[in-house]
Amino acid sequence: MNERISVVGLGKLGLCFGACLAEKGFKVVGVDIEKRIVDSVNNGIAPWFEPHLDEFLKRHGGKTFTATTNHGDAINMTDITFILVATPSNPDGSFSNRFIESALASLGFALKESKKDFHIFVISSTVMPESTENVFIPLLERYTGRKLNEGFSVCYDPDFVSLGNVIKGFLSPDLVIIGESSSEAGSEIEAIHRQMCENNPPIFRMSIINAELAKVALNAYITTKISFANSLANLCEKIPGADVDVITRAIGVDKRISPYYFQGGLAFGGTCFPRDTKAYITLAKKYGVQAEIIQAVDRVNTYQNEYLVKKVLGELNNTQDKTVGILGLSFVPNTPVITESPAIKLISELLKHDIRVIAYDSLAVDNTRAIFGSAVEYASSAEECIKNAGVVVLTLRDAKLKKLLEEYHYSNSITIIDCWRILDRKKLGNKVKYVAIGRFNEQGR
Numbered sequence: 001m002n003e004r005i006s007v008v009g010l011g012k013l014g015l016c017f018g019a020c021l022a023e024k025g026f027k028v029v030g031v032d033i034e035k036r037i038v039d040s041v042n043n044g045i046a047p048w049f050e051p052h053l054d055e056f057l058k059r060h061g062g063k064t065f066t067a068t069t070n071h072g073d074a075i076n077m078t079d080i081t082f083i084l085v086a087t088p089s090n091p092d093g094s095f096s097n098r099f100i101e102s103a104l105a106s107l108g109f110a111l112k113e114s115k116k117d118f119h120i121f122v123i124s125s126t127v128m129p130e131s132t133e134n135v136f137i138p139l140l141e142r143y144t145g146r147k148l149n150e151g152f153s154v155c156y157d158p159d160f161v162s163l164g165n166v167i168k169g170f171l172s173p174d175l176v177i178i179g180e181s182s183s184e185a186g187s188e189i190e191a192i193h194r195q196m197c198e199n200n201p202p203i204f205r206m207s208i209i210n211a212e213l214a215k216v217a218l219n220a221y222i223t224t225k226i227s228f229a230n231s232l233a234n235l236c237e238k239i240p241g242a243d244v245d246v247i248t249r250a251i252g253v254d255k256r257i258s259p260y261y262f263q264g265g266l267a268f269g270g271t272c273f274p275r276d277t278k279a280y281i282t283l284a285k286k287y288g289v290q291a292e293i294i295q296a297v298d299r300v301n302t303y304q305n306e307y308l309v310k311k312v313l314g315e316l317n318n319t320q321d322k323t324v325g326i327l328g329l330s331f332v333p334n335t336p337v338i339t340e341s342p343a344i345k346l347i348s349e350l351l352k353h354d355i356r357v358i359a360y361d362s363l364a365v366d367n368t369r370a371i372f373g374s375a376v377e378y379a380s381s382a383e384e385c386i387k388n389a390g391v392v393v394l395t396l397r398d399a400k401l402k403k404l405l406e407e408y409h410y411s412n413s414i415t416i417i418d419c420w421r422i423l424d425r426k427k428l429g430n431k432v433k434y435v436a437i438g439r440f441n442e443q444g445r
């Protein structure tokens, strides 16, 4: 098997992917157009926080994992190139191919200029189905002057990882999907995953179009499941004695359902789920197929964000101190990423109501400050946030915040809205009005 691999696009996913390959014994050449990231890799320093990234880069950065801004190095120093550049959303909801096309043009040109017989290109970015067949392969044929499967092959190898858990996601995925232009190329990519993965995952080999569709379908299904759980959670809040956790824990054991992404609480956010949902709708429209379920998912998710705002405003009506403390700003724990984060959407709405907001997050304050500037106060600790607020909203399933809120000595009356029901109400004391999303609130309103 080929031990030298290149990764083009060292962003939130690509950098971790390169680091995982290096950790599992490959020699990796990373390519990015941002010099800051390239220098970081070569100096063995993580440019942002993602669990284990720092540790992996310290071990391999500048040694078996080197980086460059030159796409030619990917071609000349390796035989397989993974492309993991961003595919931002177009105004119609589809994914833009522009960064992939630009990367492939540089790589294709370098291959044409080289003396190499063969190269494998692996697209791992999320794309609109048919992009590989209709856009990427013709583009590569044009730039390389070669024919598919003669001078190069192409695979589509989507990633199913989530931010805050990227490295674990790459090393222990539930599944791997490989779309292949030839079985030889597919076997090479399978061998890489077999060496990289620690859990011997099922690997599904298929045509490129099926792999592209599988990626979009998987995320659309997950967001449907999340939205279902959110609807159930909202229902439980209205019915005396009801608790969404009791129900989802039980019915999630049914193999037809499964317990994952089935908690009920906040809207889904992040860089993938909201836009993948929209892309599915756009895709269905393109082929004249109705996508009412997924359209409803999109609406339910918007509603879930509005629901949280209503909940917080309702609690503020009953509270003397009108300051809202937000504990957790990122869209999931362990990441500084705040894209489409329910906490950020909540803050925007509270500010429109002229409500004073004090926010705390161990990783995401800088990104939040870049949006709201001085309109929001930033606490330097969770304790400071709690001390200065009349209503505290706990938005993340975070063990440290749970411990802190349960051990805090509350001297004034305060309302805590626990969006994922992670707190033990009994530990909070009688100064706290405890409100759980998804559970009938016994303290009554």
Ligand SMILES: NC(=O)c1ccc[n+]([C@@H]2O[C@H](COP(=O)([O-])OP(=O)(O)OC[C@H]3O[C@@H](n4cnc5c(N)ncnc54)[C@H](O)[C@@H]3O)[C@@H](O)[C@H]2O)c1
Pocket: 008, 009, 010, 011, 012, 013, 014, 031, 032, 033, 034, 037, 084, 085, 086, 087, 099, 102, 103, 124, 125, 126, 127, 159, 160, 161, 162, 163, 271, 272
């Ligand atoms: N973020 C997620 O949770 C997630 C999960 C699954 C799939 N994906 C998909 O993975 C892809 C990458 O996502 P990301 O979050 O890592 O993106 P990102 O924006 O964090 O990183 C993209 C990187 O590509 C670099 N780049 C752009 N053009 C380039 C070029 N021509 N040559 C070399 N480098 C170039 C950028 O400088 C940047 O560092 C997207 O298609 C995304 O939809 C993301």
